Amino acid sequence: SKFVVGLTGGIGSGKTTVANLFAAEGITLVDADIVAREVVAPGSKGLEAIVTHFGAEILTPEGELDRVKLRQRIFSHPEEREWLNQLLHPMIRQEMLAQVEKATSAYVIMVVPLLFENGLDRLVNRTLVVDISPELQINRTVKRDNVDASQVNNIISSQCSRSEKLARADDIIDNQGEISTLKQEVLALHQRYLQLSGTDNA
Ligand code: ATP
Known part of the structure; x- marks a missing residue:
């Protein structure tokens, strides 16, 4: 089967x-955020199960999942959050693996923001961590999303620490420099992954 790099x-x-x-x-990308939306899209089994559980008021007038309402419903109810995770995590995992199998590129990059937190590193052959300092995380996110530094800080605190990610990484990309430097790092890793995937499939 396919050589998969968890990014x-x-x-x-x-x-x-x-x-x-x-x-x-x-290289084909399989993106956990996109898959997480697909499994609750209108007409999906995931959305059907959520409506059966929470009632139709969890839908927007357009028939889509109302994420704000869902977040409110599970916010102060850990057992509801747990129910939702038990429903969606296996669906997301299964769909990601299905997309990996359909891919035709030499290897696949699985993009998973919470790769270690959600144990999805078990699905991949190799882990790749993009690393920057917390200061740069805050600067770039504030600039991109027009949010408060404190909000970004809260999210940073909720994710697994920089040192733990680095300790668990097979490969690390330092993204504290220029985009041109980043490109060179990616090209070098791409060559490495072509070799590794070739060797693995031989
Ligand atoms: P999130 O988890 O929040 O979705 P992400 O890890 O996917 O973020 P990106 O959206 O790729 O991060 O990058 C964050 C911001 O930093 C973007 O606005 C991006 O254009 C910018 N950025 C990325 N790399 C660099 C760099 N080397 N120099 C300057 N800006 C950068």
């Missing part, structure tokens, strides 16, 4: 930027 990193570290550089080399 992760904290908020604003540059996961999307790095993933797009691999995609430019022809």
Whole structure:
């Protein structure tokens, strides 16, 4: 089966930027955030189960999942959050693996913001962490999303620490420099992954 690299990193570290550089080399991306939306899209089994559990008031007038309402419902109810995770996590895992199997590129990049936190590193052959300092995480996210530094800080605190991510990484991309430097780092890793995937499939 396919050689899979799990790409992760904290908020604003540059996961999307790095993933797009691999995609430019022809590598298929499987994105956990996109899959997480697909499994609750209108007409999905996931959305049907959520409506059965929470009632139709969890839908927007357009028939889509009302994420704000859902977040409110589970916010102060850990048992509801647990129910939702038990429903969605296996669906997300299964769909990501299905997309990996359909991919035709030499290897696949699985983009998973909470790769270690959610134990999805068990699904991949190799982990790649995009690393920047917390100061840069805050600067770049504030600039991108027009949010408060304190909000970004809260999210950083809720994610696994920089040191733990680095300790668990097979490969690390330092994204504290220029985009041109980043490109070179990605190209070097791409060559490495082509070799590794070739060896693995031989
Ligand atoms: P999130 O987890 O919040 O979705 P992410 O890890 O996908 O974030 P990106 O969106 O790729 O991160 O990058 C965060 C911001 O930093 C973006 O606005 C991006 O354009 C910018 N950025 C990424 N790399 C660099 C760099 N080397 N120099 C300057 N800006 C960068």
